[in-house]
Amino acid sequence: MYPKENQAEEKKQVEFAVLRNITELRRIYSFYSSLGCDHSLDNTFLMTKLHFWRFLKDCKFHHHNITLADMDRILSANSDIPVEEIHSPFRTILLRTFLNYLLRLAYHIYHKDFQSRSPSLFLCFTKLMTENIHPNACQVKGTLFSEQQRTLYSMNYIDKCWEIYIAYCTPNVAPPNELTMKMRHFLWMLRDFRMINKELTATKFVAVIAEDNPFIHDGVDSNLELELVFLEFFEALLCFAVSYVPDQINKSCLHAQYDDLFGNKIGSIQMVMSQSIHNRSPSVVTSHESDVVTFSNTKSSSSKLGFFPDMRLRKSEPKIKKSLSDDKCSKMNFKPSGKGLAFLSQNEKNEKPKNDQKEKLNTWVNNMYVFFVNTLFQAYKHEELLKEKVKENRLQDAAIAQQKKMESEELEARLNILREEEAKKQDTEMDIPVIKEPGDALSSALTQSPPKEDTAMSQASKSTPSKKKRK
Structure with missing residues (x-):
């Protein structure tokens, strides 16, 4: 330049x-x-x-x-x-x-x-x-890189969220016409997922995205035509996850994790995390020897982070079927092991700040799980199934319409053939001349002879009086 x-x-x-x-x-x-x-x-x-x-x-x-x-x-x-x-x-x-x-x-x-x-x-x-x-x-x-431990956990959801982001992007009007997402489309996506409710309103949606961008909202008007890159999309979802999940759902989720021994929860998370792209995000690894769920970064194997802080599942221990209220006497604490962070029950000897910090982290982890796995990913899957069903129905309707069109065309062709044959028959009947047979001629002559006799007799009767007069 x-x-x-x-x-x-x-x-x-x-x-x-x-x-x-x-x-x-x-x-x-x-x-x-x-x-x-x-x-x-x-x-x-x-x-x-x-x-x-x-x-x-x-x-x-x-x-x-x-x-x-x-x-x-x-x-x-x-x-x-x-x-x-x-x-x-x-x-x-x-x-x-x-x-x-x-x-x-x-x-x-x-x-x-x-x-x-x-x-x-x-x-x-x-x-x-x-x-x-x-x-x-x-x-x-921002929320993604604010804390190392939370960042590593959040990275487990990044690939699935990227898939959702790409699915709801639209081509840009200006060259090179790449796929982008506007704020308006993001809000419409959440509305289609039925996630806009009293916890996550449209006003809160705008406030979260406009927190670090002065051009989105000026206090009176909002500009929903601005484009969002994936970082802004993902960090907004992380913010929504904190306020979207009510406390009652969070507690029920914690009870379910204890009662089900992580069976259904870990299985669903592993399905989500198995879609991670190599060298992009931390991968989820399940240790069969200690039954501890850990995830590690692909760039380094020097340290690993436990999947659910404050929780541990061991083979040597019986199944735990306690709620949080029954588990007050035993607090869950981190204990490092060779393959990851193990979670062992201990007496209440830890300091209150550490317990509060772990409690906050525990709540945050469960909020993330409920929002992403149970809500966002399920809604996306449901929408994709609906789209596939709509496509199938449209294809079926198109096939049925094509078949009806072919049948109607075939029926119309047959009717045209019948009409042509009927028209030909009428033309042939009009063109044939009427020829009388000899028998018919004789019968007509016979039928016409009596009137001639009557005329002859009438002439004879007229002639007789004239002869008498002459005499």
Whole structure:
């Protein structure tokens, strides 16, 4: 975009600016790429698009009248990125790509402020570092990466949620016509799932999404035409899960987990987590030796996290059939083991802050389970079954209509043939001449002779009186 005579100077000055900030940029890259990951042996991680979106939101790039979806389209222009991966959260970003993205976004955000000055790209990048990155980087906001333990647990639902996100995206009007989701479509999706109720109202829906975006709601009006990337979609679902599940449902879910010994619950979760894509999210592993459900990150195997905190199922112990009220005397506590975090019953010797923290984590885990597995995923499955049934019914109706059309055409063809034959018969009857036979001629002559005799007799009777007069 720069004239050729200015490109060399622009490039040199921006290289100097990047080198002056390279230490901090490396630290930022390493920090965000490690979010939601276990510790690595060499402490190296690859940043994904999900991490990059979080960095952009933390540094308030989207406060410059440009959405994250717009940034994706800017960064994918003149590149080899396929259209279906423009908004993919699993695409990896190298450090040099990360630096390149910052330069391009700096130009698109601030180039109007330095149109008359040179070198302008250097000035754009410097202003981006000063106003956006320096004051805000590494201060993680949002719900997905707020806490390591909750992040690892939330990652188990990410692949199924990505499938739902893609299913309800629509092609963008502007080129390259990639699939995107608007806030309006997100709200319609929840309405179709029958999840908009007194716990999750449309007003709360707007408030959650507008919490970190000043262009969605200004206090009076709401703009539901803004596009949402998958990070915003998934973090909104995590927020909804906290307030959507009433306390009564949460308690009943806890009782069911104790009474059923995790049988149905773990089976359903394993079905959901078996859809995880390799090298994308933590995978669920069931240990047959200790019957402890754990999940580990694919990037590292140094540590594993128990699936349900405060809970443990052991072969040596009898089946537990107690409710939470009956289990006051024995609190559940973490105890590390070789294959994961085991959950053993102990006396009330732990401190109250630890118990409160575990209780909160336990409640949060069950809220996540009830919202995602029992509500969202089931509603999505039901909608997909309805869509398949509608398609089948439409195909059947089309086949029946086609068959009726063929039958009506065949019947019409037969009627046309009969009509043509009837018309031919009528034409032949009109064309045949009427020929009298000899017998008929004789009978007609005989029938006509008596009148002749009558005339002769009448003539004879007339002649007799005339003869008498003559005499």
